[in-house]
Amino acid sequence: MKIAVTGINNVDSPGPGVPVIRGLKDSESINAEIIGLSYDTLEPGGYMPGITDKVYLIPYPSGGIENTFERISFIHSKEKFNVLIPTLDSELYGFLKLTDRLSSLGIKTFLPTFDNLNLRAKDKLFDFCTANNIKVPKNILVSGTNDLHRISSEFEYPVVVKGIFYDAYIANNLEEVQSAFKKLASRWGLPIIIQEFIKGDEYNVVALGDGSGETIAAVPMKKTYITDKGKAWAGITIDDEYLLNLVRHAVERLKWKSGAEFEFIKDGETNQYYLVEINPRLPAWVYLAVGAGQNIPEALLKLAIGEKIKPMTEYKTGTIFIRYSWDLITDIKTFESLAVKGEKDNKSLKN
């Protein structure tokens, strides 16, 4: 089966494409041929042996959905791939709008719904959690610097200052909040989210919902090594039924469709879990779940092609992932093909 996958930017803050592809390639029931969709000529997933069978450049989401659709249509006319798996947050709204048109070409997807995306948005998460008895750090939305004076009466420092789409800063006083506010507002727009700072360890859960409220797969992980960008560089699967039930509850209430990453902080003093974010796609550490016994990319693909999947509940506790960097050597001819023609055949790449 031919499957197109985005997010093959396996860099220091990696996209989830390469680990998703590894899961698909590990599948014993799918003979996966992978078409890598790359936003840049140097995304490593386009060069790593054994990952993409062919790779095509696609336009950035900021170019608009018509450009995206035109390019995807062209690639499909050549490759006739069956399923498209977008793996990046920034693409989701665009591909969601294109679902019917992709479907008319015969391309299947398994994306979150617009409701899913809206309910878990950073500015809506607090309301969703409080309405569904899930602990969440207190937060307020601020749309101008005048509102920042509310912080000292409503929070204790430090606080977390978050952009509406990406990025977050920890601020220890009003001056640091103002500085973070300016950076985030100019980059991501308004409002800005001011969130209570919870001190504790970070726990994440990768999950797959079938859209009816059922959790098809879920694996929890403790981050054991975190980069300066807050990304997990190592982690270990844990056995915590309470945490899994929290995620199952959220998936059920959201009727979540597709993959997701639930980010929690466990309060160091009270041991309570606070849900701080729901990312609407599989995380870059999803291959840990595959290694622990739940092939979530394979399950997502099967849902996309309409197969019924039984919920997976077993996984191996104590499975560890350690990310590493690796200098891949290639030649100018290999790069040239993608740079000039916008496509590259990887079948000759040696494992």
Added chain:
Amino acid sequence: MAKFSVPSNLAVSESGFLFVPSSGETFTLNEIGSEIFMMLKKGSEDKEIFETVVDNYDIDLYTFEKDFSDFITQLKNYKLIKEL
């Protein structure tokens, strides 16, 4: 006389490596720490542990009782044992 219990889900290897599956925390004990922890896990009372350690190691009872108390406090802080 005191007795302790070790959480049933705590994984302990013979080399003294502890893994708490619910939190993902890991700990490493040295040889004597590992031996004492195994005795606690077996359900030995503190008096029995004192006798075993003083008989097998070059340490007097007074010093060991003090070290044992510190060790137990650490294990309790990390929620690796509970006093019964």
